[in-house]
Amino acid sequence: MSRQTFYITTAIAYPNGVPHIGHAYEAIATDALARFQRLDGKDVFFLTGTDEHGQKMIQTAQKENMTPMDLATRNAARFKEMDQRLNISFDRFIRTSEKQHHESTQEIWKRMATNGDIYLDSYAGWYSVRDEAYYAADETVVGEDKVRRGPQGTPVEWVEEKSYFFKLSAYQDKLLALYENQPDFIGPDSRKNEVISFVKSGLKDLSISRTTFDWGVKVPGDEEHVMYVWVDALTNYITGVGFPDEGDKNWRYWPADVHIIGKDIIRFHAVYWPAFLMSAGIPVQKRVFAHGFLFNRGEKMSKSVGNVVDPFNLADQYGVDQLRYFFLREVPFGQDGNYNHEAIVARTNADLANDLGNLAQRSLSMIGKQYGGLLPEPGAFSDNDKAILAMADGMLEQARTAMATQQIHHALNAIWAVVAEANRYFAGEAPWALAKTDPARQKTVLYVTAEVVRQIAILAQPAMPDACAKLLDILGVSPDARDFVALATRIKGGSQLPPPAPVFPRYIDPPEAGAAKA
């Protein structure tokens, strides 16, 4: 039987600058979701990449005295490097400047045109280059500084030119029916309500081409126009799995199971994108999930405040798995979150170095010293043993339920509840004291602890792939017994374990102040 497919995407980033922590956060969370489904036996395709057209790219390129293509090429490489550094297991990194993507976008345009949804007119209205978004006049306000800004707080400028339009107004009822019939189309619920009220308030036709620059995908049959960057950006999700070649081996992944994006771009993904797809006669994605924004010490990142934190530096300073764990556990996925040096150190030292690291280290070194590294065979299980094993056995279902709706923090909470209970069990059973009084019982306690740590390590792999691999190495778990199916088979007593090694070092502040701090 062929495995169930699971197609997941990040937003594609504007490479007008280098990656920041918001990009890292989205990549890490999407990666954890992708890895979870892979370990759970699904046939996963994970797409990420860069969104290289649009006016923002042109403006930055001009400032840097480069062509937009050279700027995109330079920064796309940095995004890819970030993904590699953070252990992001993408299957394809798409760049919208690729030839296949131009063909794909022209094809979706042609289908929307054939369906009668595209017409030529002229546009006069407000545009935010930073958001690459058109706004209605009543969505903008003039501030005390006399600058007119859109709903995201970015400056808008007046645009007046000939433009093709997409008949978005014709999709209002169809979109409302979509949200009604597919209640989990948008997550979390707060975003869903926001989208529904936006659509209910009335949809205007959307300007979808520009004539004042030519960095973009050409409109088929009218090369004076390039497409509005969001038409081409959203289409990346189908290009990524082979479009316009619907015979491509990856086309089977469409429709996407979930698009992971930030809350600022929900309108594009939950309103425009399904409307374009319906118009082109292509199935609509199954779900969009919008995560929150990250703030450094409560402040929005900005170059002028000087708090733009480089994800490479954070990874160097705290460790990749520590950073991944921190963001996934600390920030309820879907809500805004805060990060700073003290919070990262407190969280990772407590949960990783103390709770999980010490438990593994203490039990495995006892097995090393007293049994020459031979994992003991257990005797009959006591009620305490049965209780902790049952709790560990219950983790998978809890994690599955949480991950099905992108509640990554809930999955980790369930796992760390077992870490906490396993520590209480270990302290209560006091196996170090049993060496003399009841060696048989000591063996059982060490066996049970090793089994619980094994299950925790398997389930924590999506968050911390490298550290968990090391932990499974020292538990003697073979690489082909690390997926969720393997959870059901208890660790084998009597097997020889490799020498234990610490997996989660404690973070200690360098003696000299002056070290960079998040």
Ligand code: ME8
């Ligand atoms: O929006 N915290 O690109 P982008 C968390 N090219 N997430 C953040 C963030 C922060 N402080 N800042 C940005 C674009 N993000 C378009 C997407 S998709 C077809 C086209 C998130 O580089 C943001 O919400 O501005 C988005 O999901 C992603 O980073 C890329 O943002």
